[in-house]
Amino acid sequence: MKHAIRFVLNGEELAVEIDVGQTLLQLLRDQLHVTSPKRSCEQGECGACTVILNGKAVNSCLVLAVAVNGKAVETVDGLERDGLHPLQKHFQELSASQCGYCTPGMLMAAKALLDSNPNPTHEEVKEGMSGNMCRCTGYVRPVEAVLAAAREMRDSTS
Ligand code: FES
Ligand code: FES
Incomplete structure (x- = not known):
């Protein structure tokens, strides 16, 4: 039906x-x-x-x-409006993605996190991304990329 x-x-x-x-x-x-x-x-x-x-x-x-x-x-x-979103930019710059299969999901988990918490700790980012598995890159670079994006987004609004 x-x-x-x-x-x-x-x-x-x-x-x-x-x-x-x-x-x-x-x-x-x-x-x-x-x-x-x-x-x-x-x-x-x-x-x-x-x-x-x-x-x-x-x-x-x-x-x-x-x-x-x-x-x-x-x-x-x-995500992409006037150019890459800071999350996309830092994923690219920090090589936080290899095959890219997990990346759209990671980016959306990260965006939801930063929308609700613009200044997360390292642990909070790890927790926020804990439901997203990656078979190639691992988790160190994605977490660094999210923290870098958060810094850039805070700087641009201060
Ligand atoms: S396809 Fe939905 S959680 Fe894996
Ligand atoms: S970059 Fe390949 S699964 Fe994450």
């Missing part, structure tokens, strides 16, 4: 018809062809599918699409 929902995706209001059992990850990737949230475990274990839902980082493989009705979803596609 189909169900009509409306939601905002990266600032754009959308009206779509979904299957009741469909996940947000399926809606984004298979129906809307937004492929930045990656499909991997589909069990909430790896964080590759992380998006921001009403300000909170969520595993889109665990969220039913019907639950986003009336809400706002952000993916990494919405």
Whole structure:
């Protein structure tokens, strides 16, 4: 059975018809062809599918699409406005990404963290990224990149 929902995706209001059992990850990737949230475990274990839902980082493989009705979803596609977002810039500069499969999810977990806590400690960044697995780069450089982005964002608003 189909169900009509409306939601905002990266600032754009959308009206779509979904299957009741469909996940947000399926809606984004298979129906809307937004492929930045990656499909991997589909069990909430790896964080590759992380998006921001009403300000909170969520595993889109665990969220039913019907639950986003009336809400706002952000993916990494919405990060870049006038050039790279500081998180993207520092991931690039510090080589915090190799194959890049985990990177969109890491960036969205990091953005949700910095939106709620602009001055996180090293431990808070590690904790905020703890749901995002990386098979190549590891975690040292991504954490450094998030801290560097946080510094730049604070400096630019002071
Ligand atoms: S694909 Fe969603 S957590 Fe792994
Ligand atoms: S950069 Fe390859 S999985 Fe993280």
